[in-house]
Amino acid sequence: MLPYSVPLPCHRHEYVPGVVRTALPDMDREVRERYLLVVQAKDMIGQMGGLSGTTSVTVMLTDINDNPPRFPRKSYQFSVPESVLVSAVVAKIKALDLDVGPNAEMDYRILDGDGLGTFRIITDPNTQEGLVTLQKTLDFETKSSYMLRIEASNRYVDTRFLSTGPFSDVATVRLLVENVDEPPVFSSPVSRMVISEEAAVGTDVGSVSAHDPDATNSPVRYSIDRKSDVERYFNIDSSSGVITTARRLDREIIALHNISVLATDSLDWSQVGKAVVLVSVTDVNDNAPSFAIEYETFVCENTQPGQIIETLSAVDRDEPENGHHFLFSLTAEASGNLNFTLRDNKDNTASVLTRRGGFLQRDQLVHFLQVVISDGSSPSLSSTNTLSITVCDCDVDGSRRSCSRGASLLLVVSLSTTATAAVLTCALILLGVVMVTVAVRHRRREPLMMDDERDIRENIVRYDDEGGGEEDTEAFDMFALRHLNKTNQTRRDPNINVPGLLTKTPEYRTDKNRLFQEFIRNRLQEADLDLTAPPYDSLQTYAFEGNGSTAESLSSLNSLDSLNSLESEQNYDFLREWGPRFRKLADLYGHHEGGGVAS
Structure with missing residues (x-):
């Protein structure tokens, strides 16, 4: 019932309430939630001549929790693969509630069933769905199905309607586990093994075991992941899983080997199981002790007998169970040393003491003491270590002032x-x-050029007219042509009187002819082999023959008379052999007139 006021037509406004009441005893929001009313108000108590006005009134029904949740179905069935991860959602169910808002909020719980410890159910706050999640891993070979009874109930209940019935509902959920091809499973994910470092190659370290969890129970093949055993210290039998050593072990290098062993399904190579094997290497006494550090021991010149100048300690790469127990002593040769002695302190240290005083650098700068260190194990191992003791100049307090004289020389000698x-x-x-x-x-x-070629090319020149033959010594220096075997000959001044150079003796002419014979023979041989590339300027042509040449003109190549003339004081027999080739050279150079050879 709603109050309503209507203003009266007077100078002051007066409101008369109007009341809207329900006409039906029971109204249901789930049937109709909204009503639209048109209200009319009249003055003069509705008499004739009165005025009226209208307005719209919307009536909204609010919800009460008068409807319980109900499952659309009484049973549900879902399939779940056995490889599903823990905490994953494996099923969703939802009960319907006609109420809205908080009245429709509900809780789900598992009442009973064989999967009570394997599954749990929670409520999605946004959709009000029941989410079934996994709490334990599934195994098709162990159990292939689960049954759950799930209840959905209102979170907020109106006690006025409890008499109408329970505000909850129950449904049955069946979960079927699907079989999945799984990798082999090791009996233990981590195995620990122990072996001695003195074990021979091929010694058994231990074994691992894995099986195929599928119903087929396929055979398993074993292998070692080489990324975890790069140095290949171990091998494994592919059928039995027995691990053996593949090379000698050294505890001082690697004390614990962490290797990964793989088990592969022989029917499906993509299914691979993995386990960790920790191999501990036990110690044997195979390392001799030595000095703990590189000692820089010195003794003062003014030291006294019986003074401790150094305390020695040792290290050993081995690790005996009862700890180290080192024994210090001097070698047989060092035991007779008159300068120093050694005292074992029985606490893994030893003291070096002086036997006398008055050490002098000028007498001996460095003394050497041979110390034997034994580890006291069984069998015992020992090593001989050399202790260098430098004689130093010290002050009255025993502090070093100078020790380095001659040290560099001794270092080189040592x-x-x-x-x-x-x-x-x-x-x-x-x-x-x-x-x-x-x-x-x-x-x-x-240079790439031979010396004789360079000399000839530098001394053979070309003229437009011929000089005075042998009498013309100004043309070029013949001295270089006569000394081809000598390198780097410099041009000589033709005015210098060199013995044998300007004298026209028969021996001089014979040497000159032989020289030209060899020179021309070499050049003609080149011309015979390659007609397209004429040789160097060895044939000199002239438009004018000079005077004083014993050979007269070379134009006599066309005549044999001059060749037959043997009365000349020079021997020109070589022209009989080389005359035709001279003409060949002349043709190559394009000259058809007579010429002469420069002296």
Whole structure:
């Protein structure tokens, strides 16, 4: 019932309430939620001549929790693969509630069933769905189906309507587990094995075991993931899973090997299981002790007998179960040392003491003491270590002031033979490289032209007219032609009187002819082999023959009379052999008139 006021037509406004009441005893929001009313108000109590007005009134029904949740179906069935992960949602169900808002909110719970510990159900706050999630891994070979009874109930209940019935509903959910081809499973994901470092190659370390969880129970093949065993210390039998050593072990290098063993389904190579194998290497006494550090021991010149100048300690790569117990002593040769002695302190240390005083640098700068260190194990291992003791100039408090005189020389002298040989080898190699480099560079700078060719090309010149033959010594220097075997000959001044150069003796003429014979023979041979490339300017042509040439004109090549003339004081027999080839050279050069050979 709603109050309603209507203003009266007077000078002051007065409101008369109007009341809207329900006409039906029971109204249902789920049937009709909204009503639209048109209300009319009249003045003068509705008499004739009165005025009226209308308005619209919307009536909204609010919800009460008078409807329980109901499942659309009484049973549900879902399929779940056995490989599904824990906490994954495997099923969704939803009960319907006609109410809205908080009245429609509900909770789900599993009442009973064989999957009570394997599954759980929660409510989606947005959709009010029941989400069935997995709590434990599934195994088709162990159990292939589960049955759950699930209840949905209102979260907020109106007690006024409890008499109408329970505000909850129950449905049955069946979950079927689907079989999935699974990789082999190891009996233990992590295996620990122990082996001694002195074990021979091929020794059994231990074994692993895996099986195919599928119903087919396929055979399993074993292997080692080589990424975890790069150095290939171990092998594994592919059928039995027995692990053996493939190489010698060294605890001091690797004390714990972490390898991965793979098990592969022989019928489906894509199904691979994996396990970790930890192999601990136990220790054996195979390392001798040595000095803990590189000692820089010194003794003062003014030291007194019985003074401790150094305390020695040792290290051992082995790790005995009862700890280290080192024994210190001197070698048989060092035990007779009159300068120093050694005292074992029985606590893995030893003290070096002086036997006398008055050490002098000028007498001996460095003393060497041979110390034997034993590990005391069974069998015992020992090593001999050399302790260098430098004589130093100290102050009255025993602090060093000077120790370095002659130290560098002693360091060089004390180098091992191997180190010295290595240094000498490197020096010789460097020297050889330098010599080869110099030789190569010198060779690259050598000219490509032979010395005799260079000399002839520099001394054979071409003229438009011939000089005075042998009498003309101003044309060119014949000295270079007579000394072709000598390199880097410089041009000589023709005015210098060289013995045998300007004297026209028969021996001089014979040498000159022989020289020209060899020169022309070489050039003609080149012309015979390659007609397209004439030789050097060895044939000199002239438009005018000079005077004083014993051979007169070379135009006599066309006549045999001059060749038969043997009374000349020079021997021109070579022209009989080379005359035709001279004409060939003349044709190559394009000259058809007589010429002469320069002296």
